[in-house]
Amino acid sequence: MSASSLLGDIADVGRDRSRGGYSRHGFDSAELSLREWFVAEAADRGLDVTCDRNGNLWAWWGPPGPDAIITGSHLDSVPGGGAFDGPLGVVSALAAVDAMRAKGIKPSKPFAIVVFAEEEGGRFGVACLGSRLMSGAIDPATALNLRDPDGISFAEAVSAAGLDPARMGRDDEALANIGCFIELHVEQGRGLIDLDAPVGVASSILAHGRWRFSFTGEGNHAGATPIGDRRDPMLPASQLVLAARAAASSVDGARATIGRIQPIPGGTNVIASTVDVWLDARAATDEVTRNVVAEIKAAGLSAAEAEGCELTVTEESYGDTVIFDPVLRDRLAAQLGGVPALPTGAGHDAGILAAHVPTAMLFVRNPTGISHAPAEHAEPDDCEAGVAALATVLEHHLST
Structure with missing residues (x-):
C-alpha cells in the first residue's frame, strides 16, 4: 500500500x-x-x-x-x-x-x-x-x-x-x-x-528545552480589588512573552516560544493566584540556548518583583x-x-x-x-x- x-x-x-x-x-x-x-x-x-x-x-x-x-x-x-x-x-x-x-x-x-x-x-x-x-x-x-x-x-x-x-x-x-x-x-x-x-x-x-515559569501573586476579586492593591501574576507572565521574543531576536538562529499559559483558578472575574507559563527555547549550541533562557529568566524576575509577585523556574526537559x-x-x-x-x-x-x-x-x-x-x-x-x-x-x- x-x-x-x-x-x-x-x-x-x-x-x-x-x-x-x-x-x-x-x-x-x-x-x-x-x-x-x-x-x-x-x-x-x-x-x-x-x-x-x-x-x-x-x-x-x-x-x-x-x-x-x-x-x-x-x-x-x-x-x-x-x-x-x-x-x-x-x-x-x-x-x-x-x-x-x-x-x-x-x-x-x-x-x-x-x-x-x-x-x-x-x-x-x-x-x-x-x-x-x-x-x-x-x-x-x-x-x-x-x-x-x-x-x-x-x-x-x-x-x-x-x-x-x-x-x-x-x-x-x-x-x-x-x-x-x-x-x-x-x-x-x-x-x-x-x-x-x-x-x-x-x-x-x-539544542532545545522546555521550562515552566510559575508566577505567584494574590488571588482576589476582579471587581472589588483596586488596581493599586493588586499582586497580579498575569502581568509578569504577559511581559515574559515579550521578553522571550526579544531575547531570541537578539541572537542569530535562536528561537523562544511561549505556547502555553495556565492561570489558576482561571475565572474571567478572578485575579489569578498563580500563572504558569511554558517556554520552549532552542539555539545552535547549549551555551547559546542557556544564555537566551537566562536572559528571559532575568526579565521574568524583574517583572515579578515589580508586581510584588514571586517566580519559580523549573527545567522540565532538555536536549543538547x-x-x-x-x-x-x-x-x-x-x-x-x-x-x-x-x-x-x-x-x-x-x-x-x-x-x-x-x-x-x-x-x-x-x-x-x-x-x-x-x-x-x-x-x-x-x-x-x-x-x-x-x-x-x-x-x-x-x-x-
Missing part, C-alpha cells in the same frame, strides 16, 4: 473539532486506537509485534536480535497538530516493507519498525518519553509522576493501558538490539522547498545539540544520489537515541513549511519519494 493510502486509513482518528487538525496524545483513546491499528497492519504483513516495558511497539520482520536495523517514528501529536508529523514515518516504514517484499528482498539482518510512545509531550509535558525512558535520559520516578491537564499521572495512564509502571526505565536489552536507527519524518520547515528537493537527510538538531552520525548520514545521502543534508530545529526520538547508537533521519518535503499545525502537508508524490528513499537505504543496510 502507498503511504498516502495508509494515512487515509487513520485520517478520522483523533480529529480535533475545536482546534482543527489532530489531538492524539500518549495513551489517550485516539493514540491507543492508532497503536491497535499499527499492530493489525504489522500482523497483516507477518511482522511479530512486541511492546517493551516503556510502551514502545516493535514490529519484527524475522527474529529479533542484536545490531538490528530499526526504522519508525511515533503516532501521537501536539494539540491540534498536522496529519504527517509522526505517522508519516510509521506508514512509510510499513510501505517500505511492502516495496522490499515486492522485489523479493528478505533481510539478512534483524529488522524492526518501532513506534515510540509519547514523542510530542502533548499530554504529559516531556517530549520523547518512550525513547528517554528506554535510553535512561529521564529518571523513571520523574516520568511516572508527570501529570496531564486532567491530573492523571503518567503512571496511571500506562497502568490503564496494561503496562507495569514499576518496570519502566532504562532498557539495555532494547538498546543493544539497535544497530542503527533511521527515522523518516516530514520536514518541519522550508529547507527542502528552497532546495527544490523532495527528500533530504538531517545533519543536526538544535545533536550531530547525527556523519558516516551514516553521508552513506544515506550517497545511496540516494546525493540528496541535501540540512539541520532542523525540531526534536525527535532519533535525537535522543543519537547518544547511544548510530542514528539518521530522512526528511520529506513539506510544501507549506508549516508543522505542529493543521496546515502541515506533504504531497502524495513526495510521500512516495520518501518511501522509495527509505526502502533504498533499508535494502542497502539489510543486505550488507
Whole structure:
C-alpha cells in the first residue's frame, strides 16, 4: 500500500473539532486506537509485534536480535497538530516493507519498525518519553509522576493501558538490539522547498528545552480589588512573552516560544493566584540556548518583583545539540544520489537515541513549511519519494 493510502486509513482518528487538525496524545483513546491499528497492519504483513516495558511497539520482520536495523517514528501529536508529523514515518516504514517484499528482498539482518510512545509531550509535558525512558535520559520516578491537564499521572495512564509502571526505565536489552536507527519524518520547515528537493537527510538538531515559569501573586476579586492593591501574576507572565521574543531576536538562529499559559483558578472575574507559563527555547549550541533562557529568566524576575509577585523556574526537559552520525548520514545521502543534508530545529526520538547508537533521519518535503499545525502537508508524490528513499537505504543496510 502507498503511504498516502495508509494515512487515509487513520485520517478520522483523533480529529480535533475545536482546534482543527489532530489531538492524539500518549495513551489517550485516539493514540491507543492508532497503536491497535499499527499492530493489525504489522500482523497483516507477518511482522511479530512486541511492546517493551516503556510502551514502545516493535514490529519484527524475522527474529529479533542484536545490531538490528530499526526504522519508525511515533503516532501521537501536539494539540491540534498536522496529519504527517509522526505517522508519516510509521506508514512509510510499513510501505517500505511492502516495496522490499515486492522485489523479493528478505533481510539478512534483524529488522524492526518501532513506534515510540509519547514523542510530542502533548499530554504529559516531556517530549520523547518512550525513547528517554528506554535510553535512561529521564529518571523513571520523574516520568511516572508527570501529570496531564486532567491530573492523571503518567503512571496511571500506562497502568490503564496494561503496562507495569514499576518496570519502566532504562532498557539495555532494547538498546543493544539497535544497530542503527533511521527515522523518516516530514520536514518541519522550508529547507527542502528552497532546495527544490523532495527528500533530504538531517545533519543536526538544535539544542532545545522546555521550562515552566510559575508566577505567584494574590488571588482576589476582579471587581472589588483596586488596581493599586493588586499582586497580579498575569502581568509578569504577559511581559515574559515579550521578553522571550526579544531575547531570541537578539541572537542569530535562536528561537523562544511561549505556547502555553495556565492561570489558576482561571475565572474571567478572578485575579489569578498563580500563572504558569511554558517556554520552549532552542539555539545552535547549549551555551547559546542557556544564555537566551537566562536572559528571559532575568526579565521574568524583574517583572515579578515589580508586581510584588514571586517566580519559580523549573527545567522540565532538555536536549543538547545533536550531530547525527556523519558516516551514516553521508552513506544515506550517497545511496540516494546525493540528496541535501540540512539541520532542523525540531526534536525527535532519533535525537535522543543519537547518544547511544548510530542514528539518521530522512526528511520529506513539506510544501507549506508549516508543522505542529493543521496546515502541515506533504504531497502524495513526495510521500512516495520518501518511501522509495527509505526502502533504498533499508535494502542497502539489510543486505550488507
